[in-house]
Amino acid sequence: MRTVEWTPAGVRVIDQRVLPGSELYRTYTTCEEVAEAIRTMVIRGAPAIGVAAAFGIALGVRASVAAGEDLPAAFERICQTMAATRPTAVNLFWAIERMRRQFEHLRAEKTPEALIAEALVAEAQAIHAEDIATCRQIGRHGAELIPDGATVLTHCNAGALATAGYGTALGVIRAAVEQGKRITVYADETRPFLQGARLTTWELMQDGIPVTLICDNMAGHFMKLGRINCVVVGADRIAANGDTANKIGTYMVAVLAQRHRIPFYVAAPVSTLDLTLETGDGIPIEDRAAQEVTHIASVPIAPAGVAVANPAFDVTPHDLITGIITERGVAYPPFTVSLRRLAAGT
Template sequence: MKVVIDGEVRTLKAVWYEDDEVKLIDQRKLPEKIEIFEAKNSDDIAYAIKNMVVRGAPAIGVTAAYGLAMAKKKGENMDEAVRKIGSTRPTAYDLFKAIRYMQINDFDMNSARRYAMEISGRSRKIGEIGNQLIGQNARILTHCNAGALAVVDWGTALAPIRMAHGDGKNIFVFVDETRPRLQGAKLTAWELAQEGIDHAIIADNAAGFYMRRKEVDLVIVGADRIASNGDFANKIGTYEKAVLAKTNGIPFYVAAPGSTFDFSIKSGDEIPIEERDENEVLEINGTRIGPVESHSRNPAFDVTPNEYVTGFITEYGIFKPSELGKLKELMEKDLFMNIK
């Protein structure tokens, strides 16, 4: 991804392996500063995933792949490394796909590098395919961060937007702030600003206002796990946007690589939903905003039923929820994705 540091344009990935360490852009520090987190063992990897140094399903998977290969190189107990890393975040399916991929390939570092390259390349393909849906002067709403920070490079929901901008299309992006961790306001807006893409941060509860005024042409979001029937989990608040989009006749697309599809489950009812620390809701940047007597509930994700999805933008093409059987067949022929 393009990053401007001290006036100089540089290219960075969200996650990479260098000098026997897994390097990650510490997403907790953005947009104020770019700081690199250095993971030296599987404990550091588990900490980075659990505590949101890295987030976004594909990026979590790549981090796990690199982390397991590093753990093997350093002589760690691999059963324990798998247990630690696999217990960090239950909803993101890419985490478990990456762990299984590394187990099959004996935790080899070259396999981890290939996993990262595949995910990055497939995200670029998602951008090329999704770009076809974006017309000149399109106004796009997105939720949370499904950009390069959430993948490694390019992104999922932001990949088509990047491609459209690169093609010279005049586009505008509504960026949901995405409470409680503000991944939209802090991360998506930062990525768009680095690219010079016109955008505005809006409060989560303002999306319906702009939809009803016909100021939104389409919605593109990412996903953390997609069931066989097309129900999918994504950042909390996605379900509301999908319902509003359908009510207002606005196309609603989900951009995700094959690694996010979990064909072992029938519906969204089987997706485990992570509930995080209540202080993420009760505090903003360490400042308490609720009464000391109050508690909160903090589900990290919600599940959107397939009936609200116009189509899934994947590296294989665009599929309606009713067409996911075709996608499964294509994935079964793909040696990289056909991981059992």
């Protein structure tokens, strides 16, 4: 599954808003179009957003060079356009900073502008390839934690659609299946955007992995019945102490998992760590449009004019998390120590 990729015609993405009813691919030719695709959830999932932003920057720089614009000023404008799309996913800002470092290095080397543009395309493609390899490593580490015959609960979509390919939380499940383990999955529907219902179930069914869709308010019921053996979710930003921002509703699942003594794992690349934040209190939480709550596929399900709160993410406190699975290994409490070690590669 190719969630996002660079092509000669532009950045090609699968439109996740129309899945599973339609498998529609769109090609974007400007950085502004890529930014709008991120903003409107055509592309979603923290790692995929980072990859798409890198591609968008490469598109913008190539166009600016062709137009003869002042390149440093144009580059800053392009980066600001990408940074303004969605505030919570730190992978977005990680990708922007990586492209910025490459740009500044090339400028310092007095590289011709046409070659700068091509080098930034190559850098974005490297980010794309590295994300797939990273997810496979996350899967390998996480699969060791999943016992044969387990039923795994996941929330939202942290699969191939949320990354350049393979997935983080679903990558753990895929890797366990590839090891020959018999794994079944319970997928929360994930209101209000229904990423679990529309995307996670579609991915798993494509792979032939047994999956049962449940409403968000059913998780505790099935935990109490002993139907769920562990929880694996993704992340959009992880603070230095292990507090983790993920799709709204994740905190509720973590509380239920602790009540029923079920392991709760977070699967995410090291690029999702934000060690500049001591705790999750500093993670910005995106608020999204009321219509996502009051409508489903443009069909109203609530009274017109009702007041709506629609935070897209919540923060799960570190003391509810059993372990954080990264491409460099699994971090365990105390996360203030283990996460810094993983980030440093030690």
